[in-house]
Each structure stands twice: as C-alpha cells, then as structure tokens.
Amino acid sequence: MKQRIVFFLVLALTGCSAGDLQIDAIDFESASVAYCGAVSTDTQLFFKLNDRDALILQLASGLLRNEPSDAPIESSIPGGSQLTYRIFDGDVDSGYFCDDIPPAKPGVLEEILAEAGKVRIETVQSATDTTRYEHTISLQGVSFVNDKGERLTNLFVEDFGTITTSSQ
Numbered sequence: 390m391k392q393r394i395v396f397f398l399v400l401a402l403t404g405c406s407a408g409d410l411q412i413d414a415i416d417f418e419s420a421s422v423a424y425c426g427a428v429s430t431d432t433q434l435f436f437k438l439n440d441r442d443a444l445i446l447q448l449a450s451g452l453l454r455n456e457p458s459d460a461p462i463e464s465s466i467p468g469g470s471q472l473t474y475r476i477f478d479g480d481v482d483s484g485y486f487c488d489d490i491p492p493a494k495p496g497v498l499e500e501i502l503a504e505a506g507k508v509r510i511e512t513v514q515s516a517t518d519t520t521r522y523e524h525t526i527s528l529q530g531v532s533f534v535n536d537k538g539e540r541l542t543n544l545f546v547e548d549f550g551t552i553t554t555s556s557q
Contacts, residue, residue, distance in 0.1 A: 392473065394436070398446060398493075402506050404467070413531070415435040415442075415444070415474055415541060415550075416439070417439055417442075417444045418548070419439075420437040420438060420439050420444075421437070421550065422435050422436075422437055422501055422526070422549060422550025422551070422552060423434070423435065423436050423437065423438065423483050423486075424552070425483070425487035426487070426534050427557055428552050428553070428554055429554055429555075430453040430454060430455055430554050431453075432448075432453065432552075433442070433447055433448045433449075433450065434446075434447055434448075434486065434553075435448070435526070435549070435550070435552070436483075436546045437549070437550070438463075438481055438482065438483070440480055440481075441475075441477045441478070441479065441480055441481060441483075441495070442474070442475065442476055442477070443474070443475045443477070443481055443485075443486075444473075444474055445471075445472070445473040445474075445475065445486075446470065446471075446472055446508065446526070446549060447470060447471040447472075447473075448464065448470050448508065449469035449470045452464055452469075452470070452508070452510055453510065453512075453524055453543050453552075453554060454512060454522075455522045455554055455555075455556040456512065456514075456522070457512055457514050457522070458510070458511055458512040458513075459475050459512060461509040461511045461527075462509070462510045462511075462512070463507050463508065463509050463510075464507065464508045464510075465506075465507055465508075465530065466503045466506040466507060466508060466528075467502065467503065467504065469508075469514070470508045471502065471503070472503035472506065472508075472528065472531060473500060473501070473502050473503070474500070474501045474503075474533055474541075475497055475499070475501075476497070476498050476499045476500075477495035477496065477497060477498060477521060478494075478495050478496045478497075479494055479495030479496075480495065481495050485550075499535070499536075501510070501533045501534070501535050501541065502533075503531050503532060503533050504532055504533070505530060505531065505532040506528060506529060506530045506531035506532060507528070507529045507530055508526065508527075508528060508549075509526070509527045509528075509529060509536045510524050510525070510526050510527075511525045511527075512524050512525075513525075515553070520555050520556045520557045521553055521554070522553065522554050522555070523551055523552075523553050524551065524553070524554065525548075525550075525551045526549040526550055526551070527547055527548055527549055528547055528549055529547065
C-alpha cells in the first residue's frame with residue numbers, strides 16, 4: 390500500500406499538465422509571406438504559416454507606397470502595426486484568414502500579441518518593370534509576453550518577407 394502511495398505521489402510531482410503549452414521558439418524563417426487576394430498598397434494583412442502556428446502582421450494604413458524609399462519606413466508594434474502569434478489545435482491554411490466565412494477548425498489554442506518592436510519597410514522600384522515596386526518587410530526588437538507573463542525571446546523571423554505591388 391505504501392508503495393502505491395509513493396508511486397502516485399512521485400507521478401503527481403513529476404507529471405505535467407496536458408493543457409500547458411511549451412513554446413521553445415517562434416521560427417518562421419522558412420515560411421513564405423502570404424496575403425489574401427491581389428496585393429496592393431492598400432493590403433494590410435500579411436501572415437506566415439508553419440503547420441499549426443501563424444504569425445500575423447497587420448500593417449498600419451499607408452505604409453506600403455508605390456515609390457522608392459530613401460530610408461526604411463517604420464511603424465511601432467503595438468501602436469501603428471500589430472504582430473500576433475497564434476497556436477492552433479490543427480494544421481492551418483490560408484483559408485482561415487482569406488475565406489469570407491473562416492472555417493470552424495482549427496481552433497485557436499493560444500494567441501499572443503507582440504508588446505514591443507518595429508516593422509521596417511524598404512521599397513525599391515523594379516529594375517525591369519518601372520510600374521512594379523518591391524517592399525521588403527522586416528521586424529526588429531519584437532517581444533512577445535504570454536498570459537503568464539513569460540517573455541518569448543527565441544524569435545527567428547527578422548526578415549518577414551518581400552511583396553511586390555504595381556502602380557497600374
């Protein structure tokens with residue numbers, strides 16, 4: 390009887406809750422930047438998908454311009470722009486963000502808003518087509534803090550991606 394009590398006590402002390410999420414790193418370096426529909430200077434929602442994770446960037450209005458930038462255009466996070474990290478209970482695809490009625494599945498397990506950082510956008514005119522502009526979006530100093538007050542520091546996504554718009 391004592392052995393059973395000791396066994397269950399050890400099991401209770403060393404066991405972990407299935408409900409706790411362990412986030413070791415936020416890594417979207419190999420994921421491509423995505424958006425809904427045709428991209429234009431009015432597009433503000435961009436996202437990166439990685440199986441059951443999504444990194445969602447909501448740009449402030451007016452950051453994308455069809456003109457070369459002499460210096461990077463910056464927007465603060467939060468404030469002007471918003472960066473959100475979501476963990477889903479299943480694989481997620483672009484339909485979750487782009488469909489008129491988002492699918493019921495997968496569900497969101499956790500959503501963490503960035504509490505600090507900057508979005509930087511550098512725009513160059515295409516060398517081969519003067520009506521096209523390439524916008525390189527990067528992130529700097531991003532800091533996520535979850536509901537438990539834990540800071541997520543392993544963020545591997547400084548280069549968010551490059552998108553192309555047209556002035557026609």
